[in-house]
Amino acid sequence: MVSINKQSSKPYYEQLMFSIKEDIVNGILQSGDRLPSVREMAKQLTMNPNTVSKAYKLLEAQEVILTIQGKGTYIKNAKDTLLKQQQKEKIKQKLNDLLIEASYLSISEEEIIQWVQQNYRL
Amino acid sequence: MVSINKQSSKPYYEQLMFSIKEDIVNGILQSGDRLPSVREMAKQLTMNPNTVSKAYKLLEAQEVILTIQGKGTYIKNAKDTLLKQQQKEKIKQKLNDLLIEASYLSISEEEIIQWVQQNYRL
Amino acid sequence: MVSINKQSSKPYYEQLMFSIKEDIVNGILQSGDRLPSVREMAKQLTMNPNTVSKAYKLLEAQEVILTIQGKGTYIKNAKDTLLKQQQKEKIKQKLNDLLIEASYLSISEEEIIQWVQQNYRL
Amino acid sequence: MVSINKQSSKPYYEQLMFSIKEDIVNGILQSGDRLPSVREMAKQLTMNPNTVSKAYKLLEAQEVILTIQGKGTYIKNAKDTLLKQQQKEKIKQKLNDLLIEASYLSISEEEIIQWVQQNYRL
DNA sequence: GTGGTCTAGACCACC
DNA sequence: GTGGTCTAGACCACG
Numbered sequence: 001m002v003s004i005n006k007q008s009s010k011p012y013y014e015q016l017m018f019s020i021k022e023d024i025v026n027g028i029l030q031s032g033d034r035l036p037s038v039r040e041m042a043k044q045l046t047m048n049p050n051t052v053s054k055a056y057k058l059l060e061a062q063e064v065i066l067t068i069q070g071k072g073t074y075i076k077n078a079k080d081t082l083l084k085q086q087q088k089e090k091i092k093q094k095l096n097d098l099l100i101e102a103s104y105l106s107i108s109e110e111e112i113i114q115w116v117q118q119n120y121r122l
Numbered sequence: 123m124v125s126i127n128k129q130s131s132k133p134y135y136e137q138l139m140f141s142i143k144e145d146i147v148n149g150i151l152q153s154g155d156r157l158p159s160v161r162e163m164a165k166q167l168t169m170n171p172n173t174v175s176k177a178y179k180l181l182e183a184q185e186v187i188l189t190i191q192g193k194g195t196y197i198k199n200a201k202d203t204l205l206k207q208q209q210k211e212k213i214k215q216k217l218n219d220l221l222i223e224a225s226y227l228s229i230s231e232e233e234i235i236q237w238v239q240q241n242y243r244l
Numbered sequence: 245m246v247s248i249n250k251q252s253s254k255p256y257y258e259q260l261m262f263s264i265k266e267d268i269v270n271g272i273l274q275s276g277d278r279l280p281s282v283r284e285m286a287k288q289l290t291m292n293p294n295t296v297s298k299a300y301k302l303l304e305a306q307e308v309i310l311t312i313q314g315k316g317t318y319i320k321n322a323k324d325t326l327l328k329q330q331q332k333e334k335i336k337q338k339l340n341d342l343l344i345e346a347s348y349l350s351i352s353e354e355e356i357i358q359w360v361q362q363n364y365r366l
Numbered sequence: 367m368v369s370i371n372k373q374s375s376k377p378y379y380e381q382l383m384f385s386i387k388e389d390i391v392n393g394i395l396q397s398g399d400r401l402p403s404v405r406e407m408a409k410q411l412t413m414n415p416n417t418v419s420k421a422y423k424l425l426e427a428q429e430v431i432l433t434i435q436g437k438g439t440y441i442k443n444a445k446d447t448l449l450k451q452q453q454k455e456k457i458k459q460k461l462n463d464l465l466i467e468a469s470y471l472s473i474s475e476e477e478i479i480q481w482v483q484q485n486y487r488l
Numbered sequence: 489g490t491g492g493t494c495t496a497g498a499c500c501a502c503c
Numbered sequence: 504g505t506g507g508t509c510t511a512g513a514c515c516a517c518g
């Protein structure tokens with residue numbers, strides 16, 4: 001399911017992180033599932049193993065996955081840790097920035113809420 | 123009103139663009155108002171004129187301001203051009219990305235909508 | 245008593261070594277006691293015999309256990325050999341590193357000593 | 367002041383992180399001070415810029431330093447954030463592991479406390 | 489086989 | 504000049 005858009009301006013490693021989170025939210029990846037190895041994933045996406053490794057490391061720092069030396073990397077339980085609380089705050093800050101941009105473009109509050117309702121998935 | 127946070131990890135030119143848009147939304151800057159010159163603005167914010175110039179150029183490309191050679195730069199009318207439509211699409215894409223992140227962190231739809239209602243300003 | 249946490253990021257062989265030492269300190273294992281064979285231990289812990297073997301070899305190098313070909317492996321007397329002196333030095337170096345980290349985090353000397361007093365077991 | 371021991375088994379990037387923290391504790395580096403650029407530091411220590419970059423990134427994640435695109439990296443205030451609280455817990459866990467090792471080697475509680483008192487610096 | 493560390497060198501964005 | 508991203512490829516530790 002994981003895929004990368006090489007035309008995008010977003011860094012590969014960020015796209016990969018995002019894509020994995022998306023799959024978790026959609027239930028495609030579940031707690032305990034094993035991710036493809038760094039090399040395997042790199043092969044699938046035709047990118048450098050170091051870049052995949054970077055994404056995996058960052059996801060581990062975010063407590064999204066767990067990697068065990070010589071064994072592989074696994075999806076973690078989404079427990080509500082302190083770290084996650086901090087990440088929530090960051091999301092809210094980003095949303096706030098978006099709201100400013102939106103109101104400059106005369107996007108109404110109703111339009112945004114409607115958008116949220118149409119695209120929110122859990 | 124325009125201000126820059128030199129401690130932030132966000133690039134200066136982006137902060138400046140954002141700050142100007144914010145002032146427009148809040149009515150501090152209005153259509154036809156004259157912005158300080160590049161050099162003047164750079165002096166006020168103690169930053170490099172090149173950086174201010176970059177922000178102005180990008181804002182002009184976004185049709186937010188208008189620069190007239192030898193006269194100065196002015197706030198433009200916020201007409202709903204095709205360009206603005208494209209910018210709207212970008213905002214919506216960003217919002218979509220945020221929603222994935224949010225749902226991964228178990229932030230509910232209601233919580234997001236509530237947040238929008240509390241922080242939206244026009 | 246010996247147990248391995250397969251979720252831990254620490255290598256299995258290290259966990260096993262640590263666990264055996266812990267049991268010796270707590271008197272669960274005593275000088276002369278026979279350890280399970282490599283294969284038996286591997287079975288109990290559902291891990292690869294090579295990994296158990298590695299742990300045993302390293303413990304033997306540290307003069308913690310003694311392997312007699314065809315007989316089995318036994319807990320050794322904890323004599324204060326030159327080797328143990330070297331290991332002491334390593335511990336002290338590690339403690340020193342911890343102290344730097346601790347003082348960076350503003351953990352007071354008193355707090356550390358209190359911690360040592362609460363958790364030291366012999 | 368920063369230095370790396372290429373003979374050590376510890377990764378360079380870890381040694382560098384450690385060395386910088388040590389300098390902060392000793393007052394050699396202070397809040398607001400600018401660190402040598404990635405390339406400059408790499409040159410001084412005759413190591414690869416990527417390795418220095420890795421150390422800087424990790425220190426930034428630990429909120430020890432602040433790096434600004436195109437400007438440089440600076441020592442941060444040592445505020446007592448949630449993150450630091452979590453780091454404290456990790457330190458205490460490591461200390462606990464050391465205590466087990468120590469007691470196996472018959473290092474007495476008094477000896478450890480004495481060692482702490484002699485080597486603690488703030 | 490797995491991931492972790494390190495190097496060398498390229499290209500880009502920001503100031 | 505600064506740091507950020509990405510590639511290619513080497514060597515090591517773990518299971």
